[in-house]
Amino acid sequence: SVKMLLHVGGMRSALGLLAVRRACCLSRTTHNSPQTLEYKPIKKVMVANRGEIAIRVFRACTELGIRTVAVYSEQDTGQMHRQKADEAYLIGKGLPPVAAYLDIPDIIKVAKENDVDAIHPGYGFLSERSDFAQACVDAGVRFIGPSPDVVRKMGDKVEARSIAIRAGVPVVPGTDGPITCLSEAQxxxxxxxFPIIFKAAYGGGGRGMRVVKEYEELEENYQRAYSEALAAFGNGALFVEKFIERPRHIEVQILGDKYGNVIHLYERDCSIQRRHQKVVEIAPAVQLDPHLRDRLTADSVNLARQVGYENAGTVEFLVDKHGRHYFIEVNSRLQVEHTVTEQVTDVDLVHAQLRVCEGRSLPELGLKQDKIRINGFAIQCRVTTEDPARGFQPDTGRLEVFRSGEGMGIRLDSASAFQGAVISPHYDSLLVKVIASGKDLPAAAAKMNRALAEFRVRGVKVGSLITGGNYCSARPSFPCCNMASCAFEGDAAGERSNIL
Incomplete structure (x- = not known):
């Protein structure tokens, strides 16, 4: 009987140990696969935007079996993005054109009335407004982007700079916070x-940005930058940085999920700019030192992890002539130039945004760092309705003729680019994004050259500039892709190229 008791006790002990092991395994499985518990599919997406980015998101939704909702201002009744969605609703009745797309209460009201699960902000408008992200969360509608807190931190350039410093990412020498008077700039x-640069603390796109090259220009440029920032963003706060002359503008695409995974999808070179706004983007960056690429991508991932970054975003850097890189800002949204990254990595960034928002993890989507590869080169040119004879001021009117360049290796992202379309003075002058892909940069450039030469646009003015020789005429230190219509005008330092 003693033996029997020992045997029974041993069995109980073994069963207890087995139960503990099983509980541990279940706990480990749950920890390693949280997406199985948190996955919540999206059935209907609203895009709180207009134009080509709205259509870009609608297409991705349709491919994933998600119903789409467009919103439009009174002036946009006939716009193409309205027709591309499954449902479309008027917002901002009685408001000016741009204000309609900034009407957060009305956008949320339309979303709730029509059973919208998630809102994609596109870029521009409300895409980097933390109050909009918070309004979505408060209404029980998912925001397809980072958390409101991260949007707020990244939208405040001063706070983003402080976060970069804490993450060990190099920054351009500058003020720790917004300046309050001219004497602080002095x-x-x-x-x-000198030179120094004033930047708006609460906005971008070149507004509230002024380069000062000598003391005599300081006061005038301070006042102008303050006025521009106040008019554009409702806040005239500025900060001051040392101006890096003739830099390369390199940005790294990142993706994060809800479980702390962050990857990069390599970099884009956006050095060819006009009025501090990008006009030509190339992926990957040409003749970029591999060690510098490693530092840029590692710093981007570290910074994203520092703030618990979720969804798609871009970390932007300046690279000086000595190969030193400096953090500028984080764009907590999809970029206009996301297309070139998609072409060279074969990753659909909008698909990824939607799946991450649903609760999928990056590994579950097959997005692991060691699986991301660069294949060839891609170039994006922005064809805009601007008049070269008037300093590239936006032009408006009706498109009487529109024929686009097409064919193998060419992707076109557009909304208003068709015969009979009316180009409004109220919105951005972008007509169509042309993306060329090839096995190497010369092949991509040849396709872009050919595609741009095929375009025929009548009724509004469109401008183009020229590069030539082995180096870009806009940036003598920048390797030229020999595209007849690529450089547009100047770069981050404000130099001009040769206008056709």
Whole structure:
């Protein structure tokens, strides 16, 4: 009987150990696969935007079996993005054109009335407004982007800079916070010398940005930058940085999920700019030192992890002539130039945004860092309705003729590019994004050259500039892709190229 008791006790002990092991395994499985518990499919997506980016998101939704909702202002009744969605609703009745797309209460009201699961902000408008992201969350509608807190932190350039410093990412010498008076700018210039640059603390796109090259220009440029920032963003706060002359503008595409996974999809070179706005983008960057690429991508991932970044975003850097890189900002949204990254990595970024928002993990989507490869080169040119004879000021009117360049290796992302379309003065002058892909840069450039030469546009003015020789005429230090219509005008330092 003693033996029997020992035997029974041993069995109980073994069963207890087995139960503990099983519980541990279940716990480990649950920890490693949280997406099985948190996955919540999206059935209907609204895009709180207009134009080509709205259509781009609608297409991705349709491919994934998700119903689409467009919103439009009174002036946009006939716009193509309205017709491309399954449902379309008027917003901002009685408001000016741009204000309609900024009407958060009305957008949320339409979303709730029509059973919208998630809202994609596109780019521009409300895409980097933390109050909009928060309004979505409060209404029980998912925001396809980072959390409201991360959007707020990244939207405040001063706070983003502080986060970068804590993450060990190099930054351009600058003020720790927004300056409140001219004397602070004078003090900074006395310490670091000229040139310096004023930047709006609460916005981008080149507005509220002024380069000062000598002391005599300081006061005038301070006042102008303040006024521009106040008019564009409702806040005139500025900060001051040492201006890096003739830099390369390199940005890294990142993706994060809800479980702490962050990857990069390599970089884009956006150095060819006009009025501090990008006009030509190339992926990957040409003649970029591999060690510098590793530092840029590692810093981007570290910074994203520092703030718990979720969804798609871009970390932007300046690279000086000595190969030193400096953090500029994080764009907590999809970029206009996301297309070139998609072409060279074969990753659909909007698909990824939607799946991450649903609760999928990056590994579950097959998006692991060691699986991301660069294949060939891609170039994006922005064809805009601007008049070269008037300093590239936006032009408006009706498109009487529109024929686009097409064919193998060419992708066109557009909305208003068709015969009979009316180009409004109220919105951005972008007509169509032309993306060329090839096995190497010369092949991609040849396709872009050919495609741009095929375009025929009548009724509004469109401008083009020229590059030539082995180096870009806009940027003598930048390797030229020999495209007849690529450089447009100048770069981040404000130099001009040769206008056709």
């Amino acid at each position: 003090e900074f210039s006395n310490t670091y010398g």
